[in-house]
Amino acid sequence: MPTYNPKVIEPRWQRYWEEHKTFKTPDDSPKPKLYILDMFPYPSGAGLHVGHPEGYTATDILCRYKRMRGYNVLHPMGWDAFGLPAEQYAIQTGTHPAVTTQQNIETFRRQIKMLGFSYDWDREINTTDPAYFKWTQWIFLELYDTWYDKEQGRGRPIRELPIPPEIQAQGNDAVRAYQDSKRLAYMAEVPVNWCPALGTVLANEEVIDGRSERGNHPVVRMPLKQWMLRITDYAERLLADLETVQWPHAIKEMQRNWIGRSVGAEVDFALAPPAGPATIRVFTTRPDTLFGATYLVLAPEHPLVDAVTTPAHRATVTAYKNQAATKSDFERTELAKTKTGVFTGAYAVNPVNGAKIPIWIADYVLGSYGTGAIMAVPAHDERDFEFARQFRLPIVPVVLPPETWLKHSRVGGIVASLAAGDVPQLSRENVSHPQPHLPTVSQFEYKVMTAAHRVWDECGGDTTRILQRLYGDHVEWFGCFVDEGTAINSGPFDGLSTAEFKTKVTAWLAEHGKGASKVNYKLRDWLFSRQRYWGEPFPILHEVDATGKRTGNIAVLSLDELPLTLPELEDYQPTGKPEPPLSKAKDWLTVVRDGKRYVRETNTMPQWAGSCWYYLRYLDPKNDQAFCDPAKLKKWLPIDLYVGGAEHAVLHLLYSRFWHKVLYDRGHVPCPEPFLRLVNQGMILGEMEYTAFQKISGGAVPPGLVSAEQVDFDGDVAVHKKTAAKLMLIKLDEDQVEKKGDAFVLKEDPSIRVDARAYKMSKSRGNVINPDQVVDQYGADSLRLYEMFMGPLEAVKPWSMRGVEGVFRFLNRVWRLMIDERAENMRLLDAVQDVEPDKETLQLLHHTIKKVTDDIEALAFNTAISAMMELANHLTRQTVRPRSVLKTFVLLLSPFAPHVAEELWQVLNGFREGTLAYEPWPSYDESLLKSDTLQVPVQINGKLRAVVTVPADCDKEKLEKAALADTKIRGLLEGKTIRRIVVVPAKLVNVVTD
RNA sequence: GCCGAAGUGGCGGAAUGGCAGACGCGCUGGACUCAAAAUCCAGUGUCCUCACGGACGUGUGGGUUCAAGUCCCACCUUCGGCACCA
Numbered sequence A: 001m002p003t004y005n006p007k008v009i010e011p012r013w014q015r016y017w018e019e020h021k022t023f024k025t026p027d028d029s030p031k032p033k034l035y036i037l038d039m040f041p042y043p044s045g046a047g048l049h050v051g052h053p054e055g056y057t058a059t060d061i062l063c064r065y066k067r068m069r070g071y072n073v074l075h076p077m078g079w080d081a082f083g084l085p086a087e088q089y090a091i092q093t094g095t096h097p098a099v100t101t102q103q104n105i106e107t108f109r110r111q112i113k114m115l116g117f118s119y120d121w122d123r124e125i126n127t128t129d130p131a132y133f134k135w136t137q138w139i140f141l142e143l144y145d146t147w148y149d150k151e152q153g154r155g156r157p158i159r160e161l162p163i164p165p166e167i168q169a170q171g172n173d174a175v176r177a178y179q180d181s182k183r184l185a186y187m188a189e190v191p192v193n194w195c196p197a198l199g200t201v202l203a204n205e206e207v208i209d210g211r212s213e214r215g216n217h218p219v220v221r222m223p224l225k226q227w228m229l230r231i232t233d234y235a236e237r238l239l240a241d242l243e244t245v246q247w248p249h250a251i252k253e254m255q256r257n258w259i260g261r262s263v264g265a266e267v268d269f270a271l272a273p274p275a276g277p278a279t280i281r282v283f284t285t286r287p288d289t290l291f292g293a294t295y296l297v298l299a300p301e302h303p304l305v306d307a308v309t310t311p312a313h314r315a316t317v318t319a320y321k322n323q324a325a326t327k328s329d330f331e332r333t334e335l336a337k338t339k340t341g342v343f344t345g346a347y348a349v350n351p352v353n354g355a356k357i358p359i360w361i362a363d364y365v366l367g368s369y370g371t372g373a374i375m376a377v378p379a380h381d382e383r384d385f386e387f388a389r390q391f392r393l394p395i396v397p398v399v400l401p402p403e404t405w406l407k408h409s410r411v412g413g414i415v416a417s418l419a420a421g422d423v424p425q426l427s428r429e430n431v432s433h434p435q436p437h438l439p440t441v442s443q444f445e446y447k448v449m450t451a452a453h454r455v456w457d458e459c460g461g462d463t464t465r466i467l468q469r470l471y472g473d474h475v476e477w478f479g480c481f482v483d484e485g486t487a488i489n490s491g492p493f494d495g496l497s498t499a500e501f502k503t504k505v506t507a508w509l510a511e512h513g514k515g516a517s518k519v520n521y522k523l524r525d526w527l528f529s530r531q532r533y534w535g536e537p538f539p540i541l542h543e544v545d546a547t548g549k550r551t552g553n554i555a556v557l558s559l560d561e562l563p564l565t566l567p568e569l570e571d572y573q574p575t576g577k578p579e580p581p582l583s584k585a586k587d588w589l590t591v592v593r594d595g596k597r598y599v600r601e602t603n604t605m606p607q608w609a610g611s612c613w614y615y616l617r618y619l620d621p622k623n624d625q626a627f628c629d630p631a632k633l634k635k636w637l638p639i640d641l642y643v644g645g646a647e648h649a650v651l652h653l654l655y656s657r658f659w660h661k662v663l664y665d666r667g668h669v670p671c672p673e674p675f676l677r678l679v680n681q682g683m684i685l686g687e688m689e690y691t692a693f694q695k696i697s698g699g700a701v702p703p704g705l706v707s708a709e710q711v712d713f714d715g716d717v718a719v720h721k722k723t724a725a726k727l728m729l730i731k732l733d734e735d736q737v738e739k740k741g742d743a744f745v746l747k748e749d750p751s752i753r754v755d756a757r758a759y760k761m762s763k764s765r766g767n768v769i770n771p772d773q774v775v776d777q778y779g780a781d782s783l784r785l786y787e788m789f790m791g792p793l794e795a796v797k798p799w800s801m802r803g804v805e806g807v808f809r810f811l812n813r814v815w816r817l818m819i820d821e822r823a824e825n826m827r828l829l830d831a832v833q834d835v836e837p838d839k840e841t842l843q844l845l846h847h848t849i850k851k852v853t854d855d856i857e858a859l860a861f862n863t864a865i866s867a868m869m870e871l872a873n874h875l876t877r878q879t880v881r882p883r884s885v886l887k888t889f890v891l892l893l894s895p896f897a898p899h900v901a902e903e904l905w906q907v908l909n910g911f912r913e914g915t916l917a918y919e920p921w922p923s924y925d926e927s928l929l930k931s932d933t934l935q936v937p938v939q940i941n942g943k944l945r946a947v948v949t950v951p952a953d954c955d956k957e958k959l960e961k962a963a964l965a966d967t968k969i970r971g972l973l974e975g976k977t978i979r980r981i982v983v984v985p986a987k988l989v990n991v992v993t994d
Numbered sequence B: 001g002c003c004g005a006a007g008u009g010g011c012g013g014a015a016u017g018g019c020a021g022a023c024g025c026g027c028u029g030g031a032c033u034c035a036a037a038a039u040c041c042a043g044u045g046u047c048c049u050c051a052c053g054g055a056c057g058u059g060u061g062g063g064u065u066c067a068a069g070u071c072c073c074a075c076c077u078u079c080g081g082c083a084c085c086a
Helices: A006-019 A052-068 A084-093 A097-113 A130-144 A172-180 A231-244 A249-259 A287-292 A311-326 A329-333 A382-390 A403-408 A410-420 A443-456 A463-473 A498-511 A630-636 A651-665 A771-778 A780-789 A801-818 A839-857 A861-877 A883-893 A898-908 A956-965 A967-973
Strands: A033-038 A072-074 A146-149 A154-157 A185-195 A200-202 A220-229 A261-271 A279-284 A295-298 A342-349 A356-361 A373-376 A515-521 A540-544 A550-556 A590-593 A596-600 A641-645 A678-681 A684-695 A704-706 A711-713 A718-720 A726-732 A737-740 A743-746 A753-760 A933-940 A943-951 A978-984 A988-993
Touching: A006 A771, A006 A780, A006 A898, A033 A052, A033 A630, A052 A072, A052 A097, A052 A641, A052 A678, A052 A780, A052 A839, A084 A097, A130 A146, A130 A185, A130 A651, A154 A651, A172 A550, A231 A249, A231 A261, A231 A515, A231 A651, A249 A651, A261 A287, A261 A498, A279 A287, A279 A295, A279 A373, A287 A498, A295 A382, A311 A342, A311 A356, A373 A382, A403 A410, A403 A463, A410 A443, A410 A463, A443 A463, A498 A515, A684 A711, A684 A718, A771 A780, A771 A801, A780 A801, A780 A861, A780 A898, A801 A861, A801 A883, A801 A898, A839 A861, A839 A883, A861 A883, A883 A898, A933 A956, A933 A967, A943 A956, A943 A967, A956 A967, A956 A978, A956 A988, A967 A988
Parallel strands: A033 A072, A033 A641, A295 A356, A641 A678, A933 A988
Antiparallel strands: A146 A154, A185 A200, A185 A220, A261 A279, A261 A342, A261 A515, A295 A373, A342 A356, A540 A550, A540 A596, A590 A596, A684 A704, A684 A726, A684 A753, A711 A718, A718 A726, A737 A743, A743 A753, A933 A943, A978 A988
């Protein structure tokens, strides 16, 4: 009984493709190239998630389609296999991470192969393979060997770095130190997340709300010598080149925000006597507000803090500094609802007006951004405003807001009502006789009105002018104004617009040697080392003296010493000190070279390292002479389409682009951007869940159900809004609820609203769909088809097992369209005949070819599948099914459901041996897309009233005539005056009447 | 708070400014069957009507247009990202 049985046909075709190397990609094909890439997975112990095949299926469909269109398609897969979970497992069980990793890769590979993706498996890579990370280490050394020439705007070899004569004069060590200070890879003391309870340093992603993810222990910041990559040097190009790539707008925007470019000025404030000759340099994006700077703030870690602090304030300043240093970033931000800070006792001189202003320190100023110091302009900066109010510092307005802003302010409202005479007890006339305790007028309103009245006549009763006066005199009434306006209280600059002011004052500052324009970025240099075992070792040696102390000199391994592999360790337990586990490998650690003693770098590279360049290695995965043959790079780059999850929107993509640009500058890759076009697949959520809330008896609320609108619910914990009592969650079945209005309610009691939503899949929630089970039950073709049929690729969408069943039924229907299920062996139905299709069928077929072709090109797979369903439904109704039509249909289906398509293709072609993977893609005949007659809707005043059938080539006049001739339309137009008739040929007729 | 995306039947979703709801799920009825499953056929936005037919309908309010789910303005909600970046 040859019924549709994916369990038999899928493994068979997978074996066929593998044995025949059907999808092996030649490097020397004359066909046009396409490089279509999936973000490679981290092979976790949990196995493949249904989210993975979403993007993989999309690209696979496109690849299969493009091959049939005559392209030479490169479509590889590999493993991003360094990372924490394998190491955690090693700590717990003693199993070497390489073993765990290998097992996980086996599982992932089996699962991915079971889905029938057309990868060229000969190009498979693994970031933990020494033959791979040899080149990761090599690239690191290239970064180490590169400095950024700001004049030329590109990275250059360190030997080309010009050495200033005064450095040269100080000897070799000075030269080396100078070079080291310019390298793209450099060492610096930076704070890390040290967890004393776990005795280890944690990655940022292991720290949640200032505590360790495992065990919930406190995490403190501790300075540690780390490798850093100077990505900030590339900030400008990373930003600018976003213009050249076809990425989703949102992702570009996220990268722009992350880079965070802002243009402003650095301004030098001299210290007021007696503090000394030093100046404090601040960064501001609003040099136009310089006249409003009423105090300076230094970050607590600013190097000049100790120097400026006066003896009388030293104790409080030191205490504040210590407090700020031990606080985690989390505490500094989240807990700092109110601003804190202390006065240093010192004063600075405002360079534009000579005003003496106090210098404070406060942790709302970050040491790591700009110069670590700011000029505070409380009238025009929210944070400064808040701080100034708290510490009663002066607020001077220097930007006059536009009229509309003033009128919409609280003061504007009061002045308006005063002008309109809406305050009977307090009209313009009697406001001059103080009556401060009128019941309907607040103290504040009274103050405003009195002040307004005082300037009323002077301003000619003009409310705008009154408000402008009040703003100048009482800015604190108006609050903070941060937008652009007109300069006031700014001496010679008064009356200038914000933009003009900025230009002029920056020029003035430069002229007087007190400042210069400056661009700053939020982007920080990339912390590139981890205190971990399971990562790439750095190919770096630190020279040590006789006592074992580092001399500060660094040597690098040469290419023939690479790869530097990880030492075997007996235990993977953290050292208990902030020292990486590699420091335990004593034999591995020490190296003697040319009579000098060295210790190896014990940090390892972060997981990003391997994924930063993997797309290059696919092009030449087995090369042991170079990371890739330049000819192959030239042939295949850039990547035509890159598909993956939006969780990599910022870091992975930014880091890869950075490495790529460095390699480009050093002449190793031929193009400045790696990923020409990027598409993010949307997340797949679990099945829809319905939740009711029940009070817990004995609590603050009596037992019973609570309607959802009275509940604060985050998906895990529900709290009664009024009583703050915790509520119990009750999972409901779909048929216990119904829709009422725009919400779901309980069928039994429609007054009880129910929460309905789909959640992110997670082990703890128990809503994870395992692809193995889906394939076991319905087959890979159904899984692939369903993942594409769910909705647009980019959209977030909930899983539905019934939906899988729906596409499975479709594949069964396709099968039965041609296969005689009642026969003993595989054979075609008698209905399948070598006849010419009728016109309707032919037209539908060509319509479907066009639709599927266009939709694949647009990655709109869901609608392509709908179109094929419609064709299948049509053919099901036909008693005679032309073989030619079925053959075309199977080719259309093949990128989506390749196994069943191959099987049916065989039968349709008389069991001829071979694959359809390189059959030419069906083409359509334009002339068959149009039918002879058209159904054209006829509207009266925009409302559909009739449909008329006309010849396809019906012109405007004939169409209008046909519409008006329609009996129904005639009846409805009876006695009406026709004012206008809109005729859109082949589309519609709209009759406009009175 | 800031930036971005999205709101259409019971559900997933479809619609170059031109017949809203294609296709699928679910549901209802029918055929087949001793029966069930599977399959096939028909129906299925809401309300009014025996029916013919009609009214309403794409988060809310306004606007542009002969015509708006689609364009413009304001707002609401949900999701994602960032968050003292001067």
